[in-house]
Amino acid sequence: MLHEAINWLVTTIGAMGYGGIFLLMAMESSIIPIPSEIIMPPAGYLVHEGKMDMVLVILSGTLGSLFGAYVNYFTARYLGRPLLLKYGRYVLITEEHFDKVEKYFRSHGEISTFIGRLLPVIRHLISLPAGLAGMNHIKFSVYTLLGAFIWVSALTWIGYFIGHNEALIEQYSHQVVLDALAASAVLATVYILLHRRKLARVRSEEQK
Numbered sequence: 001m002l003h004e005a006i007n008w009l010v011t012t013i014g015a016m017g018y019g020g021i022f023l024l025m026a027m028e029s030s031i032i033p034i035p036s037e038i039i040m041p042p043a044g045y046l047v048h049e050g051k052m053d054m055v056l057v058i059l060s061g062t063l064g065s066l067f068g069a070y071v072n073y074f075t076a077r078y079l080g081r082p083l084l085l086k087y088g089r090y091v092l093i094t095e096e097h098f099d100k101v102e103k104y105f106r107s108h109g110e111i112s113t114f115i116g117r118l119l120p121v122i123r124h125l126i127s128l129p130a131g132l133a134g135m136n137h138i139k140f141s142v143y144t145l146l147g148a149f150i151w152v153s154a155l156t157w158i159g160y161f162i163g164h165n166e167a168l169i170e171q172y173s174h175q176v177v178l179d180a181l182a183a184s185a186v187l188a189t190v191y192i193l194l195h196r197r198k199l200a201r202v203r204s205e206e207q208k
């Protein structure tokens with residue numbers, strides 16, 4: 001199954017070029033369940049074969065991820081938010097819940113968006129609460145781009161070095177997911193510790 005999918009993607013990406021990478025990653029970054037782990041490695045393989053350029057592949061994948069994230073973000077912000085505010089009480093979602101989400105994203109939206117781009121499943125969904133909370137658009141874009149760039153680059157280089165070996169692609173893509181989970185856990189822990197230290201310092205200054 002994976003072998004057939006990779007062969008199809010190599011052929012498709014080779015035929016559609018950078019626009020195909022952009023489109024597939026835009027779909028992956030929205031709610032369409034196309035895993036990036038089988039999109040970017042074949043593109044990296046084509047770079048290895050001299051048929052595509054590494055910089056343009058990573059750029060296409062990163063911008064495609066941003067575009068797909070924009071679809072979720074703006075849909076949630078301009079369509080989902082009014083509907084949930086109006087009808088949310090019928091499914092136990094109150095305005096108080098929205099206030100909590102907004103408060104959270106005002107304080108932690110940047111780190112949540114960045115880490116979310118590195119995690120399976122969450123990567124597809126993190127744009128929705130960001131849009132619902134009305135997270136600052138510029139900050140959302142910057143941290144989405146940064147997270148997407150790291151993720152896309154890692155997968156592309158896997159394809160470049162491993163080539164067309166689908167077993168190794170699956171193995172190393174799985175390892176990248178595990179590494180991303182570990183790195184995200186460390187980053188989240190450091191962020192929480194620093195945030196708590198900042199709050200303690202603020203409280204200490206207020207009591208003086």
